[in-house]
Amino acid sequence: MRHLCGFAVGMVLTAVPASLNAQVVGDPQRGSVFAQQVCAGCHAVERGQPSSPNPQAPTFDAIAKTPGTTEMALYAFLRTSHHTMPNLILTKDDISNVVAYLLSLKDGR
Ligand code: HEC
Structure with missing residues (x-):
């Protein structure tokens, strides 16, 4: 029984971050x-x-209006430094905020 419970919790924990990510907007x-x-x-x-x-x-x-610009793409891009921006180190909060800002330009809001 203990094993089963641990397994269930593990499943929940691995499933949660993906859905959280979608909701935690910067x-x-x-x-x-x-x-x-x-x-x-x-x-x-x-x-x-x-x-x-x-x-x-x-x-x-x-950037915002490029069709390929998605939240995922921006996160991926900003987690690795582009070669022209060598010393740019962004925290997770900075990234989600700046991504939220970029995507707000896309919406035309
Ligand atoms: C030192 C100059 C410089 C700074 C500072 C800089 N960038 Fe860039 N960025 C560039 C250049 C040049 C490119 C295009 C070439 C490349 O992708 O490396 C670029 C490309 C990008 C792209 C990719 C666009 C595409 O079409 O794929 C994104 C997204 C981006 N920058 C976001 C940011 C964000 C967010 C910041 C601030 C946290 C930032 N940049 C700060 C110079 C800079």
Whole structure:
């Protein structure tokens, strides 16, 4: 019986993070502030800005409107540093906030 219980709990624990992830959304407001401070040196972070300070860096508007831009893709991207952003270390909170902000641009809200 003990074994069975442990097994059931294990199942629940492995099943939960996926569903939690979908629900724990970052705060787009804080993401916006964070983007202004950390990303704006290279990226245009405001909606409707035509070009980024660094011409290599796509505007956040453009990133948001790329069809392949999903929460998953952004998380994956921001967990690994892009080679042009070597020293950028984001905490999990920073990532979820900035992802929430980026996705809010996509919605046109
Ligand atoms: C030092 C300049 C620089 C900073 C700071 C910077 N980026 Fe970038 N970023 C770039 C460049 C250049 C590219 C395009 C080339 C690449 O993907 O490496 C890019 C690409 C991206 C992409 C991928 C776009 C795509 O089409 O796949 C995302 C998402 C992104 N940056 C998010 C961020 C976020 C969020 C921040 C702030 C936490 C940030 N960047 C800060 C220079 C920067």
